[in-house]
Amino acid sequence: xxxxxxxxxxxxxxxRVKELAGRISKDYxxxxxxxxxxxxxxxxxxxxxxxxxxxxxxxxxIIAASYLKAESCGEVRVYYDxxxxxxxxxxxxxxxxxxxxxxxxxxxxxxxSRRPKSLKICVFLDKKERREVDIPLDYVGxxxxxxxxxxxxxxxxxxxxxxxxxxxxKKSV
Ligand code: IMP
Ligand code: MG
Numbered sequence: 177x178x179x180x181x182x183x184x185x186x187x188x189x190x191x192r193v194k195e196l197a198g199r200i201s202k203d204y205x206x207x208x209x210x211x212x213x214x215x216x217x218x219x220x221x222x223x224x225x226x227x228x229x230x231x232x233x234x235x236x237x238i239i240a241a242s243y244l245k246a247e248s249c250g251e252v253r254v255y256y257d258x259x260x261x262x263x264x265x266x267x268x269x270x271x272x273x274x275x276x277x278x279x280x281x282x283x284x285x286x287x288x289s290r291r292p293k294s295l296k297i298c299v300f301l302d303k304k305e306r307r308e309v310d311i312p313l314d315y316v317g318x319x320x321x322x323x324x325x326x327x328x329x330x331x332x333x334x335x336x337x338x339x340x341x342x343x344x345x346k347k348s349v
Pocket of ligand 2: 214215216217218272273
């Protein structure tokens with residue numbers, strides 16, 4: 177069940193997304209930006225972020241998963257991969273949350289093997305204390321504790337993704 181008050185309400189989320197988009201717009205001036213969303217979790221963050229970025233860009237997606245309910249199973253499966261040629265692209269990989277780092281590490285290596293012009297990573301939430309694989313993060317929305325959270329694209333058992341805020345979830349209290 178959902179526990180307590182939201183960690184981040186919709187206004188806080190939108191404010192932070194705009195700040196990140198502002199920095200990204202500056203950093204990617206004159207570049208060939210491709211914003212890749214890691215689905216399904218990042219769909220909402222990706223959509224909000226690109227809407228606020230003020231430089232030309234294209235979008236694509238990767239569908240990958242390593243999670244079974246609230247447990248990471250450590251294995252990453254890719255169900256859909258980027259269709260664009262990456263050799264002339266400045267790729268910005270967008271993810272909802274980084275936990276152990278296993279998913280992002282796998283996807284990062286996969287993208288790097290296609291030799292993009294550059295690759296940076298943008299995550300909305302960072303559960304730093306849970307990290308098992310170290311990954312360079314270029315843009316981070318918020319650092320959070322290790323509690324399981326839902327909303328703003330994040331799910332438990334594929335539910336709660338539609339909430340416009342982020343809130344802690346516990347299986348039972
Ligand atoms: P990692 O591979 O352990 O870094 O896990 C990353 C993936 O786990 C994310 O893309 C999410 O799908 C999922 N995940 C990790 N923590 C949470 C959480 O608190 N709520 C919802 N999903 C989470
Ligand atoms: Mg995800």
